[in-house]
Amino acid sequence: MLKISGLNVFYGHIHALKGISMEIKQGEIVSLIGSNGAGKSTTLGSIAGLVPSQSGSITFLGKDITNIPPHSIVKLGTSLSPEGREVFPALTVQENLRLGAYIKKDKAKISESFERVYSLFPRLKERTKQTAGTLSGGEQQMLAIGRALMSEPQLLMLDEPSLGLAPNLVLMIFELIESINRQGTTILLIEQNASMALSISHRAYVLETGSISMAGNSKDLADDPRVKKAYLGIR
Structure with missing residues (x-):
């Protein structure tokens, strides 16, 4: 459904995204996890047409949407919260x-x-x-x-939906995300709460200082010692 290939984004002299590549298939929930400043929101902004990229490509449903206007991208079937x-x-x-x-x-x-x-x-x-x-x-x-x-939208992008919410509301929001997905909407999720994100997503990518450092099945990543230490607070 969505494919990003070798995407590079700069803010002035700052290299925010360093040739990242990722793919989202129809019907999936895919999580993008990483620390603050890793480039997660920049990735969503690039897909949505809000952040220009200097090189690389973004294709959605087989159409190149790299750097086309945001309203045109929405019309094709994407939406950003x-x-x-x-x-x-x-x-x-x-x-x-x-x-x-x-x-x-x-x-x-x-x-x-x-x-x-x-x-x-x-x-x-x-x-x-x-x-x-x-x-x-x-x-x-x-x-x-x-x-x-x-x-x-066929693809719904969610940027930190649990930010600042009480724990009981976080659970409710994640249950709603799963419900939206069951109704047929593909979801790309950015979430600081890596444990919750990995628990509901099918696959995940780990973004570190603008580069994809790990990718795979969410359960496998949740069990990976590096992810446990860096993002799940488990030593």
């Missing part, structure tokens, strides 16, 4: 969600998207007229994911 949620605080829950469906013109399709999001996140339906800025952190995260789902 960004780190920090980035909801529009002065807009209502309903208005935030409607913005996620901006590429759609068919009112019936938009209604179907609302129904899907509200079935996944009943709490959002209860707060449909409430402004996003008054929601709790967990509710804002649900809204960010729900907004990303409104375009009915």
